[in-house]
Each structure stands twice: as structure tokens, then as C-alpha cells.
Amino acid sequence: MKYKILLFLFIFPFFLNAQAFRNYSNEFLNIGVDAAALGRSKAVVATTNNVNSTYWNPAGLVGIEDYQGSLMYASYFAGIANYNHAAFAMPIDAESALGISVIRFGVDDILNTTELIDSDGNIDFNRISLFSAADYAFNVAYARNLIFKDVKFGVNAKIVRRIIGQFASSWGFGFDAGIQFERNNWKFGLMARDITTTFNSWAINEEEFEKIRDAIPGQNQELPETTEITKPKLQLGVAKDFRVGRYFNLQTEVNLNIRFEQSNDIFSSEFASIDPAVGFELDYDKLVYLRLGVGNFQYITEFDNGKALSVQPNFGVGFNYRGIQIDYALTNIGSVGNALFSNIFSITFDYSFFRP
Template sequence: MNIGVDAAALGMSNAVVSHTNDANSGYWNPAGLIGIADGQVAVMHASYFANIAQYDYAAYAKPIDDESAWGISMIRFGVDDILNTTQLIDASGNVDYNRISKFSTADYGFTFSYARKLKFSELQYGVNSKIIRRVIGDFASSWGFGFDAGIQWKRNDWNFGLMLRDITTTYNIWNINEEEYNKIKGTVPGQNQDLPESTEITLPKAQFGMAKKIDFHNETSLLVSGNLNMQFTLTNDIFASNIVSIDPAIGLEYEYVDLVFIRAGVGNFQNVVQIDNTKKIGFQPNIGLGFKYKGIQIDYALTDIGDQSAALYSNIFSLKVDLSIFK
């Protein structure tokens, strides 16, 4: 639930909390759903870790009236066809490859969103309720529940946004298959001696953003946006303390006649300790490209382009369709 969705947003290093205004707002800031004029569908696909993991997303949103809207979305991040070799050796100590099976591990996130605009005001707000489902083959599974809240407001030519994630702390309750666990208990001395914890929690986080769109005279514009991503604990973020740690992100989007979009961004600023104990500041640059025609928008993003390992590059594709084109 922390990776992000929509190639357009990822191409701008996720710096979209203040100005998001489409079906993807259910993830970034549900207040942005107010910007939808009619029903809208969005989908995305990405592969991670040299195509080992698959990341898929789909969303639908629709206005209720002039002052409110709703949306629903689903995320799946999974690794399929993992070899289960826990039973490779039989009771007599013989290696039997027929005893190898396959399993999948996947995380699912289902989000239900509602947004409303205050009358006679530039302020709008939104809330999310989330259901989290995690499955590790036949070994373990969990259910989790949480809530988000966000606001957006405009002042002069500036957009501002605040997104509070997991505001009540999100809890995942695990169910461990003890029969499967007992098959591997004690296989490696000193490991897997006790059942894992059955409760997993996700602490609250906050994102504050601001953006400004600069229009030029030749039917082009430049959107400049920034985020401050905050965690209320000590991390390796570039600004870190025991009270709050802050990771900034900056994004740019150049638009030509609402048809072609070129994007770039940089974020994930971290204090990195090298093998020789020297320190440096790490960051993640992203780029993207988009095309829009008659309510159909196709976007592409290439993330983590500064990493020296090609296996860590991620090619992300997304599609957004305004359903009004079918009327």
C-alpha cells in the first residue's frame, strides 16, 4: 500500500497529493475525487525485481452530485509459482523431486472512498476505508482494516493537500497454519522454533503537498509540485528525528494542448551507509510520458532510473478512461 499507483503519479515521484483529481485519487488523496466530471476507470500494471513480482491495480470512481463523489479500488502485489521445497527430502532421507510443489504469496488492498466539497469554499475532504488481505500459500493468511483521510484546498493559483494514512493504525490479524508450520519447525537449528506474532500493525503517516500550474502562451503549461512525506518515528529519511522523519519529493509535468505530457521527479531521499561506513544521500529519480485523446489517457513511467542495477528498474504502464466517451 506504500508503493503508489498510476504511471503519471509515479513519473512525478508521487508528488501529487495536492492536485490529484481523477479515479486514482482514492489512493493519493480521496478529496481529489471531487474533480471527476463523470464515471472514470483506471488500471495499472508493473513488474518488479526482474519480473519476479507483479503489481496490478484497478479503480472506478463516479460523482454523486455536484458536491460529492465516491470510488473503489483494488491493488494486488504478488509473487506466483514459488517452489515449495520443504518436503523435498522424505522420511528416509531420500531426495524426491516429485515432492516439490508451488505456491503464491500476495497482498491485496481494497479501498472504498468518499469525497465531499464544502459549500461556498475551496476546501474539499475525503475518507477511505481499507481492507487488507495477505496470503502466503497454505502457510498463513491475514485480514486487516484501516482508514485514511485527506483534504485539498486552493488559494490563488496554488493547490494544497494533506493526506493522513492509517489514521487509526491499521491492524492485520494473522492466521498461521500450524500443520504446515510443524513440517518445518526445527529443520534449521535455532530457527522457526516459535509461531510468528499474530498481529501486525501499520502506524499512521502523513503527506503534505503543494503545487502550482504555470500556463504559457503557446498552449503549453508546466505543473510544479512537491510533497513532504512524514513518518512519526526515526527512519533513514534525510530529515529524521524521534518525533518525525521527513522525505521530500518534487515532480514536474510539462503539458502540450492537453494531449502530450512529459514528466520527471525525484524523491525517496535517504541517508545511506556504505560498506566502508561512509555516508551518502541516496535518492530515486523517475521519468514518464503520457498521451491523452478524447477521454482516453495512456501513461508510462520508468522509476529508479539512477540505480546501477538494471534489475531494480521498473517499467510502469497505466490507462485511464472517462466513461462519458461511450455516451
């Protein structure tokens, strides 16, 4: 009975009415975390093995040996928005581990001019206030080794909180699950996001909404829908480690990011679309890292309505010394906007190096 319930929870979302799904719900959760991973075009599903596995593939948490922490900060849309991530992980025993993380994506100090004009028709700038539009994700992950050799499994429960000033707010809840397998320097990973779909329920302040209902003349705005259901997504990864000389190590990985919708991805159909990503990491004695990656293969429409294939290159470097790893990535964390690239920094702490 237990296995039938699990199978039902996994399959049921694919049979729901497609009208209930939102193609771009909770998109901030697709940006990614950790400059080391972003420098590799997010191709880390099979190899992630530290505190940031809570996001990329919770199965990788089994690889940690002591307390670990991680912090990341990035600006978005030329500094208009801020994107922050913090995580902590620890082993429970030799076979299992626990991780928690918090993600915030927000735009602060937005001008609220809904009351700029008073009841007499006078403009009063003192009536302008400020508000924030912010998205939060709280994640708790558990991972352990399975009975089979070299097989790790992890699950991530997430709570999503979205706030648009005093106008509206929502709560959401969902699950991710991942598996990793390693044999003879080959690594395989599978990450299923929103496996039971992630459900968001909105509460709208109708009194505040009335103030902006007729903000655009002739466009009487209706209350938006109050529920969102995020479609499941899959990520498949295959990686291989190579020894280069005495001190150098090369890790390569290919990921397939699968969405169950038709899109501009390089491989697309009515059932699903696939966006590949390739990442490389060369390290010198696990001390200095050089990373390259190519991803986001998309067909874009030209001015003549023709199609052209675009790709996004990524670059990163890192330095690890006595349990402190600092990473930098040159990428575009949202693949949008006028700025072609973003500068991302992150830092990871491993407490095992500080123990006497």
C-alpha cells in the same frame, strides 16, 4: 460528542505502546499507483483529481465528472513479483463522488519443498508443490465538497488481505483521510494514511509451520507474532499551475512525506522523519504530457561507514485522446533491488468523452 470521538480516533494511535507497531507492515501499500504519478515522484497529493485519487488523496475524487476507470501493471524484483492495480470512480452528485480500487502484489509459483523427503528419507520430486504469497488491498473512498469554498474532503476505508500459501493468512482494516484546497492557481493537499492505525490479524497454520520449524539446523523457529499495527503517516503537498505560452501548461508540486519514526530520510529525528518529493508536469493543450520528478532522499552508509545522500530521479510521458490516457513512467517502484529503474505503464478511461 461526535467531534470528541473523531479527535480520540486520530490521537489515540500516537499514544499506543511503540512495541505494538511494525515499521514495515503493509509496505506494499506504499509503492504507489498510476504511471502519471510515479513519473512525478509521487508528488500529487495536492493535484490528484481523477480515479486514482482513491489511492493518492480521496478528496480529489470530487474533480471527476463522469465514470472513470484505471488499470496498471508492473513487474517487481526483475519479474519475480507482479504488481497490479484497478480502480473505478463515479460522481454521486455535483458535490460528492465515490471510488473503489483493488491492489495486488504477489509472488506466484513458489516451490514448496517441505515434503521433498518422505518418511523413509528418500527424495521424491513429485512431492514438490507450488504456492503463492500475495497481498491484496480493497479500497472504498468517498469525497465531497465542504461548506467552505474550494475545500474538498475524502475518506478511504481499506481492507487488507495477505496470504502466504497454506502457511498463513491475515485480515486487516484501516482508514485514510485527505483534504484539498485551491485558491488563485495554488493548490494544497493533506493526506493522512492509517489514521486510526491499520490492524492486521494473522492466522497461522501450525501443522504446516511444524514442517519448516527446523528447516535451518540449530535454529528452532518459534511461531511469529500474530498481530501487526501499521503506524500513521502524513503527506503534505503544495502545488502551483503556470501558463506557458498559448498551448503549454506547467504544474509543479512539492510533497513532504512524514513518518513517525527515525529513519534514513534526509530529515530525521526520534519523533518523525521527512522525505521530500518534487514533481513537474508540462502538457501541450492537455494532449501530450512530459513529467519529471525527484524523490526518495536517503542517507546511505558507504563501505567506510560514511554517510552519502542518494536521490531517485523519475521520468514520465503521457498521451490523452478522447477520454483514453496512456502513461509511462521510468522509475524504481520499490527503491530496492539491483535494477535501478522499472518500466511502468497505466491506462485511464474517462467515459464522458464517449457520451453522444
